[in-house]
Amino acid sequence: MFVTGSFEYNMHLELAISELEKKGVPREAIAAVLMDSRVEERKILDTIHRADGISSFDTAALLGTFFMLIGAIYGFILYWGPVIWGLIGLFGGAVIGFAGDVLLSRILSKNRTDQGATGTARGKAAQVFLIVECDKEFETVVREVLWDNLALGVGSLPG
Amino acid sequence: MRDLPVENKQPESIRNKRRPIGLVSAISVNFIHLRNPWITASWSAMFPGFGYIIMGSYIKGFLLIGWEFLINCEAHINTAIMYSFQGRFDLARDVLDIRWTLLYLAVWEFSIWGSYALTVDLNKLAILGNREDSTMVPVNVSTQDIGFLDKRQPWMAAGLSLLSPGLGHLYSNRVPTSFFLLIMTIATVYMSHLLQAIEYSALGAFGLATAVLNPQWLLFIPSMYGFAIYDSYINTVEYNKLFEQEQARFLRDNYQNPQFRSRLTASGYMGGL
Numbered sequence: 001m002f003v004t005g006s007f008e009y010n011m012h013l014e015l016a017i018s019e020l021e022k023k024g025v026p027r028e029a030i031a032a033v034l035m036d037s038r039v040e041e042r043k044i045l046d047t048i049h050r051a052d053g054i055s056s057f058d059t060a061a062l063l064g065t066f067f068m069l070i071g072a073i074y075g076f077i078l079y080w081g082p083v084i085w086g087l088i089g090l091f092g093g094a095v096i097g098f099a100g101d102v103l104l105s106r107i108l109s110k111n112r113t114d115q116g117a118t119g120t121a122r123g124k125a126a127q128v129f130l131i132v133e134c135d136k137e138f139e140t141v142v143r144e145v146l147w148d149n150l151a152l153g154v155g156s157l158p159g
Numbered sequence: 160m161r162d163l164p165v166e167n168k169q170p171e172s173i174r175n176k177r178r179p180i181g182l183v184s185a186i187s188v189n190f191i192h193l194r195n196p197w198i199t200a201s202w203s204a205m206f207p208g209f210g211y212i213i214m215g216s217y218i219k220g221f222l223l224i225g226w227e228f229l230i231n232c233e234a235h236i237n238t239a240i241m242y243s244f245q246g247r248f249d250l251a252r253d254v255l256d257i258r259w260t261l262l263y264l265a266v267w268e269f270s271i272w273g274s275y276a277l278t279v280d281l282n283k284l285a286i287l288g289n290r291e292d293s294t295m296v297p298v299n300v301s302t303q304d305i306g307f308l309d310k311r312q313p314w315m316a317a318g319l320s321l322l323s324p325g326l327g328h329l330y331s332n333r334v335p336t337s338f339f340l341l342i343m344t345i346a347t348v349y350m351s352h353l354l355q356a357i358e359y360s361a362l363g364a365f366g367l368a369t370a371v372l373n374p375q376w377l378l379f380i381p382s383m384y385g386f387a388i389y390d391s392y393i394n395t396v397e398y399n400k401l402f403e404q405e406q407a408r409f410l411r412d413n414y415q416n417p418q419f420r421s422r423l424t425a426s427g428y429m430g431g432l
Contacts, residue, residue, distance in 0.1 A: 009403040010310050017414070031419045032410040057392060058198050065205060065385025072377055073244045081368040082377060083353070083360040090381070127403070128410065133419070 002133055002157040005146035006126035013128060016149035023141060025132060033129040060097035067093025126152050180288035181401060183308060185301035186334035189215040191285045192397050196278035202389075203274040205382040207267055210274025213390055214281060217335050223270050224339065228346075228379075230266070234259035237378035297405050306332055308402040316391040324383055327391025331398060340387050347383060351376035 007013045017030060071089025075082030130151075132142050139156055146154045181190025194214070203210030208223030231237055235254045242251035298307040311331055320327030325340035348354060352371045359368035 009406045013406070014409075027413065028416045028418050030414050031416065032414040034407050034410060057389065058195065061385055061389035061392075062198070062201050062205075065381050065389075068381035068385065069378060070244070072381060073241045073374075076241065076369055076372070076374060077245055079365055081356065081360055081365040082372055082374075083356045083368055084365070086381065090385075128407075130414075131419075 001136055001139060002131055003139060003142045003146070003154065004132070004157070005130045005151035005154045007128045007130060007149075007151055008125070009127050010150070012149040013130075016130070016145055016151070019145050019149070020132060020142065023145070025134060025138075025142070029133040031131045033131065035125075035127050035129065037125065037127075059101040060094045063097030063100075064090050064094030067096075176293075178284065178288040178291045178293055179295065180285060180293045181295050183295060183297055183299045183306050185299050185304040185306045186332070187215070187336075188306060188308065188332065188398060188401070190295075190397075190401055191281050191288060192400070193282050193285050194278050196275045196282075199278045200271050200275040202382075202386060203270040204267075206379070206386065207270035209382070209386050209390075210270065211277070212336055212339075212386075213393075214274070214277060216277065219273075221335075221339060223266070224343075226266060230259060230262050231379075232375060234263055235375055236260070236263055238375045241374045241378060292408065294408065295405060297402070304334070308398060308405060310399050310402055311395050313392050313395040313399075316395040317388050320387040320391045324387030327387060328394070331391060331395045333391075333394055336390065340383065343379075343383055347376050347379045351380060353377065353380065 005016070007016070017032075020030060021027060067089035068086050069089070071085035071087070071092075072082040075085030078085055130146070132146075134142050136158075143154050143156070180192070181188065199210035199213050201210075202213060203223075206224070207227045208220040211217075211220035211223060234256050238254045239251040242248070242254060299305070316327035316330050318327075319330050323341070324344045325337045328334070328337035328340060351373050356368040356372045359365070359371065
């Protein structure tokens with residue numbers, strides 16, 4: 001029969017595979033299907049689960065830094081002083097950069113989203129499917145190994 | 160009999176190592192990926208050398224950062240920038256030390272142009288390396304430290320950098336950047352009297368805060384602070400992508416046996432215990 005588990009790319013995936021092998025499942029009886037993700041709508045923030053690398057962080061960081069500098073400079077002749085004005089500049093600049101970037105990307109990617117780039121499930125997405133071939137008595141052991149190593153889901157196919 | 164033309168074929172071992180995309184060392188993971196050249200150029204404009212540090216070009220970056228501190232402080236560039244923005248042009252003119260000032264221009268512009276050009280070149284290497292599907296070893300254990308690829312939280316890195324520049328890079332194991340940022344933080348915070356000014360500002364004594372600050376050193380801080388947050392965040396994101404790329408390759412090479420599918424129909428195999 002076949003036991004499948006879905007995973008993200010992480011160390012636990014390799015821990016699961018090596019534990020299965022240690023428990024006697026031969027390497028040829030384990031297959032990994034690598035999932036391509038659909039073209040996603042550009043995400044605003046990167047997470048550990050998904051990082052497209054084009055998040056709206058570039059402009060926010062640059063503008064935040066620039067306005068912090070401006071704030072510190074004018075803070076010397078303004079009442080609140082350079083520290084407060086520098087902080088105002090940092091957050092103000094970051095917000096402006098962030099908002100501007102999001103707005104710009106909305107405009108630029110309008111065509112693409114109109115065609116319905118279906119947003120994938122929020123949060124964790126299955127990136128790898130492990131398929132383990134084993135006999136019936138071994139099923140619970142395999143399932144346990146997969147669950148113990150943070151599988152997102154586990155299923156079996158009798159036969 | 161005619162001699163057959165000799166084919167000068169490159170050994171496969173060399174061919175597959177010509178376009179590496181990265182190396183995991185004990186104290187840092189250096190690797191090449193696509194970047195926007197305008198972003199690295201902008202960081203170099205903020206602080207010469209930062210563009211190079213982003214790309215992992217440490218020696219050039221540290222050289223330029225050291226240069227910036229020396230020339231800027233001797234020529235009083237930061238103070239002059241401040242007076243110019245405030246419209247006090249006479250003061251700006253007087254504060255500049257013309258024995259040093261002109262040294263600033265060429266190197267500052269070089270650092271901007273240089274990081275732009277280097278990014279463009281590295282982008283080509285990144286594309287070639289990806290097409291070649293270059294391998295890398297994801298763990299490096301040495302007697303000094305242990306470096307490895309792993310999934311880490313980008314916001315954790317940014318948050319740590321917010322607390323103190325350099326901590327975010329320690330978190331993502333980019334030790335050379337961390338080392339420099341931690342030292343720069345001590346130097347600039349001390350010389351600019353920033354912590355005293357924060358204390359006074361928190362107590363509402365804004366006049367005292369303004370008086371105690373040294374603008375020449377204070378103006379280094381925004382770019383250093385912003386850079387630490389930005390770079391640690393972006394690096395963590397890219398390391399996560401690299402981890403996935405490397406693991407996908409490992410799985411493709413070892414767990415996609417063509418024999419597997421044939422057993423779907425032939426029930427001969429009984430795996431397990």
